Amino acid sequence: MRRGIITAVIVFYVMIGCLTMPQHVHAGVEWTVTKQVSLDAEPLDVASSADGKLIFVLVPGEVLIYTISKNKITNHIPVDKVFNRLRYTARTDTLVLTSSSARTLKIIKLEWIYSMSVSGLPFRGPVDAPVTVAVFSDYQ
Numbered sequence: 818m819r820r821g822i823i824t825a826v827i828v829f830y831v832m833i834g835c836l837t838m839p840q841h842v843h844a845g846v847e848w849t850v851t852k853q854v855s856l857d858a859e860p861l862d863v864a865s866s867a868d869g870k871l872i873f874v875l876v877p878g879e880v881l882i883y884t885i886s887k888n889k890i891t892n893h894i895p896v897d898k899v900f901n902r903l904r905y906t907a908r909t910d911t912l913v914l915t916s917s918s919a920r921t922l923k924i925i926k927l928e929w930i931y932s933m934s935v936s937g938l939p940f941r942g943p944v945d946a947p948v949t950v951a952v953f954s955d956y957q
Contacts, residue, residue, distance in 0.1 A: 854883065854890075861900075867907035875903040880912060880925075894925065 858876035865872045872883040882892035899916040912925040935949055
């Protein structure tokens with residue numbers, strides 16, 4: 818009798834153990850290719866902005882900035898050909914490049930320039946001035 822109770826308790830704990838063990842589930846994956854861009858040079862490394870709007874591609878001698886919304890490379894940053902790794906830090910808007918062969922680190926601070934049309938708006942000074950200062954004083 819005692820042996821039957823011990824066997825029942827062991828079977829009970831084994832069943833509880835099997836029920837509480839993490840179950841491994843294998844899931845499939847679906848994907849969609851959204852873009853494919855041909856490059857003129859071999860990509861060495863890649864990084865993207867935190868918002869996913871920009872992709873930075875390191876190729877020998879430059880960093881290409883690909884803008885997703887425009888579906889094209891919008892900027893080129895020249896760098897030495899020794900750099901072979903790239904990271905983007907969104908918090909400080911910096912590109913960090915490293916070269917394993919030259920044992921070099923280069924930090925590039927990005928500053929974005931925005932242009933806006935002021936045609937048809939009142940202005941002072943020459944029409945062909947190289948810099949326009951816009952004051953939005955009538956907006957609330």
